[in-house]
Amino acid sequence: MPIQFAKEPHNGSTLVNASLAQLSTRIPSGLPPSLAGVNLGALNVQAPHAIFDLQADAITQGKGLASARATGFRYPVEVAGVSVAAAEVHADASGSANLVANINCGPFVAASARALNDLAKLAPVNTGQFEACLLRFSAIPLMAIWLKSTGGASDLIYPLEPAPSVLVAGKLYSESDFLNAVMPIAQKRVASGGSQPVP
Template identity: 30%
Template sequence: MPLQVAPAPAPALRSVLAALSSPTAVREARTPSLRNATGPLVAEHPLPLHVLDPVITEPGGLPRARLTGWRFHIRTGEKVAAAGETVDTPDGWAFSHFCEGPYLASTERALRQADALTTPYQPHLLSVPGLYMLTLWLHADVASDAGTAQPAPSDLLIPLAPAPPGIAAHRMHRLSDLVPVLTLRLAPPPLLGTTA
């Protein structure tokens, strides 16, 4: 198995498990599939969730990523019913919310794609808020700390569906090839009356 999943911080996992064991938290979740789930709910596939900051770059011109939380898939039987997210607070990791939608199935599909590779990678989720885009980020440094990992040229990105127009979902891109496209799309438009 080429995917080297980084262990989630124990307090992050505990906060999701506590929310899952709270009938109030599950009942009030905005996730019908979680509310209607039968059988035990299991938190699995912990993935560090980062936000790409195209303005701040590392040496070599690659944008920096900032860890914002951990996402766990919540499984009931054979089905992923929802995801549970945690955030880092001044008091430590805390449960944030449950969610569902197309990114769940897309993440599962991208993880299967990545698992078929022969090179080992450390999986992360990478959000590009300015494009409403979420990707599976395959970090080549499998020994790195998931909380401080930064994009590297040899890393791969798999855009999740739905992807922004003109970017194919589930097509693997070398990070160094996709970043110029993202940077161009995130750049502010030229002012009226100026030439590019």
């Protein structure tokens, strides 16, 4: 079954398009390198996926993925089918978009696009029912595709490149295997008050 995505917040795409239009008025030297030479008028906003954030203290307390907080929506932005940016949108309690928090052009943009394409070809994914979300764990730091099961199967985690040394980018992890891998780092971060360097 095709991977599912969250319902976008009301007015989300409109807000992202308005922010991209403002971006297009910048002089070239003010644009991120990935957008240099890109026809900003041809940017195409794609359907978003939900963003969830993990906290180190919650992991060390054994709360798992259920403790991840929904914090926004991430809209991939493409030009001619190539992902060049991602816009993070926040929504209010009524479900309406009220802020474009950032427009990111870093390495996770292309990694996310590759991951979603690759995941759709994997048997455990295309034979199940999953919603694709972006999972962030700033304590490591880590970004991953979180495949939240909507059909009774177990959730799966797919770390994006670049991944910390305790994980392999592009490998499917069960929730328990993922949590076991990141637990030592989470414990060190909590013990050090957040100053522990990432291995």
